[in-house]
Amino acid sequence: MxxxxxxxxxxxxxxxxxxxxxxxxxxxxxxxxxxxxxxxxxPPEVATAAERAIAEGRTRYGAVPGLIALRERVAADHAERTGAPTSADNVVVTAGGKPALMDALRCILEPGDEMIVPLPAWPTFLDQPRWLSAKAVTVPAEPDLLPDPDRIAAACTGRTKIILVNSPGNPSGRVWPHDRMAAIVELAKQRDLWLLSDEVYRDLSLVGPAPEPVSIDPEVASRTIVVDSFSKRFSMTGWRVGTVTAPAELASAITALMSSTVTHACAVSQYAALAALGLDGxxxxxxxxxxxxxxxxxxxxxxxxxxxxxxxxxxxxxxxxxxxxxxxxxxxxxxxxxxxxxxxxxxxxxxxxxxxxxxxxxxxxxxxxxxxxxxxxxxxxxxxx
Ligand SMILES: Cc1ncc(COP(=O)(O)O)c(C=O)c1O
Structure with missing residues (x-):
């Protein structure tokens, strides 16, 4: 045995x-x-900031939800982009986009709950709910690889808690148009659902700003979790820094969870991430x-x-x-x-x-x-x- x-x-x-x-x-x-x-x-500024943080000994335990300067900066950017009032209380720095998604799910889903995932989808979206004995309910891909809000509505059940949106999408490479995202936003409001908005490719759009749930309707900030990451945006995949921007209650639940798990994202990487956000474009x-x-x-x-x-x-x-x-x-x-x-x-x-x-x-x-x-x-x- x-x-x-x-x-x-x-x-x-x-x-x-x-x-x-x-x-x-x-x-x-x-x-x-x-x-x-x-x-x-x-960008070279990333390594320079990390080296400076190490040289200055900023390598001890820090605040669980992340550096306050980084959280404030992410909150200010979010408020400017979306028009939704946002403060550091809404932001948690995580060890990348993946843990940001997983921690949000851990604070929302109960066993048997469902998250709607429009296909095609990054396989992690399908795997993460399974770890919580919850379920990803998939909606078949359309030929244009864009989501069909009517089919998403039809896939909702009494166990649905979350609709996952991922624009620009992996693997589709598509930016979801305003009307489709707006219809999904409306659906989430009608059915009282969370919107989990994975925006890790947002700054890589080649067709102008990608419509985001909260920029379409700042009111849905109260039901939207924005997951962002420095991985793709600044080529910082191995540095492992991401963020969650969410209602304060959820942000503080994620902070409590992290205090029992990772403690916080790597301090040196957070200083590097802050430097990346300070670039001139x-x-x-x-x-x-x-x-x-x-x-x-x-x-x-x-x-x-x-x-x-x-x-x-x-x-x-x-x-x-x-x-x-x-x-x-x-x-x-x-x-x-x-x-x-x-x-x-x-x-x-x-x-x-x-x-x-x-x-x-x-x-x-x-x-x-x-x-x-x-x-x-x-x-x-x-x-x-
Ligand atoms: C859609 C999507 N979200 C999140 C991530 C996670 O990125 P990271 O954990 O490196 O921040 C990836 C990585 O491939 C991705 O494709």
């Missing part, structure tokens, strides 16, 4: 996106288009220009391929084309088989669409060094001929 882990833990699986990124290939020059992180380094503008070039090249290459249909790539970092025509053309079984084929024959690492709840697609991360992207797109073309 030996002691057992619980049923939820026994059923756990590693993140499929991280698995694909780490995929092995015998190809002599593999190129990964699988990772969900920008390839460029963070030049770094962000030039990185968006780089993203635009990468996106345009990827879209042009995908559009030129028969059997591939792309309904847009509005934002960092992804394109999520329909490749079902390609799959049947070459007589492969599914998107997993096509990705395996491209890995073996071309050394290209891509993530199959099925784990995102949209089969017959793959996710292509175009934010890699531009010469490598050109090489990768050339190989995609070669695979098609």
């Amino acid at each position: 030996s002691p057992r882990i619980n049923r939820v833990a026994a059923d756990a699986r590693p993140s499929p996106t991280m698995g694909a990124a780490a995929g092995k290939t015998s190809h002599e020059d593999p190129i990964s288009l699988a990772v969900g992180e920008p390839s460029d380094p963070p 030049t770094w962000e503008a030039s990185r968006l220009e780089r993203h635009r070039r990468c996106r345009d090249r990827a879209v042009a290459a995908l559009d030129a391929l028969d059997g591939v249909a792309l309904s847009g790539s509005d934002s960092g970092l992804y394109a999520f084309p329909d490749v079902s025509g390609w799959i049947s053309e070459v007589g492969l079984e599914d998107d997993h088989a096509l990705c395996a084929h491209l890995k073996d024959t071309q050394g290209l690492l891509l993530v199959p669409g099925t784990p995102f709840g949209a089969s017959g697609r793959f996710r292509l991360s175009w934010s890699i060094a531009e010469d490598r992207l050109d090489e990768a797109l050339g190989r995609l073309r070669a695979a098609k001929t």
Whole structure:
């Protein structure tokens, strides 16, 4: 006999996106288009601020909800963007976007409760409720990869507590239009639901400001949890800093939870994050220009391929084309088989669409060094001929 882990833990699986990124290939020059992180380094000010924090010994335990200067800055930005009065009491600094989402769920969901997740969706949205013996209720993907508010309404039950919104989206790369987001906001109000708004790609939009629930209707600040992260916005994936902006009661519940778990996000990383928010915008503008070039090249290459249909790539970092025509053309079984084929024959690492709840697609991360992207797109073309 030996002691057992619980049923939820026994059923756990590693993140499929991280698995694909780490995929092995015998190809002599593999190129990964699988990772969900920008390839460029963070702004230099980030490392300078971290070094200064270390040199000055600002490395001891700090406040659980995070540096007050950082929380105040995030609150001020949120208030300016959305028009909703926001203070540091509404903001908690977390060790990245993932724990921000999970901690919010831990403070809201009871076993058996449901969160509506429009597909396609980042697999973490489907996994996190399971850890709480709650359920992600998925709404099938539309061909344009944008959510259908009527189908979301139809998926709500008496156990629904939360509607998840993710715009710009992973893996869709789509920015949800104002009318669809507004209809979802209205639905949340009518049914008295939380809106969990994952906005970690907000600042990577290439089509102007992405409509956010709270900017559409500042009144829904009382039912909206905004999850943000420094990971994608400032290329700070490994620094592990994110934020939750939420009603004060929820923010203080998350703080209580963190005081029993992580204590707080890494102090040095928080000083680095504060420095990132103090930039004058030049770094962000030039990185968006780089993203635009990468996106345009990827879209042009995908559009030129028969059997591939792309309904847009509005934002960092992804394109999520329909490749079902390609799959049947070459007589492969599914998107997993096509990705395996491209890995073996071309050394290209891509993530199959099925784990995102949209089969017959793959996710292509175009934010890699531009010469490598050109090489990768050339190989995609070669695979098609
Ligand atoms: C939609 C979405 N939310 C949140 C995250 C989490 O980012 P992090 O935990 O690095 O802040 C990711 C990372 O891929 C993501 O794609």
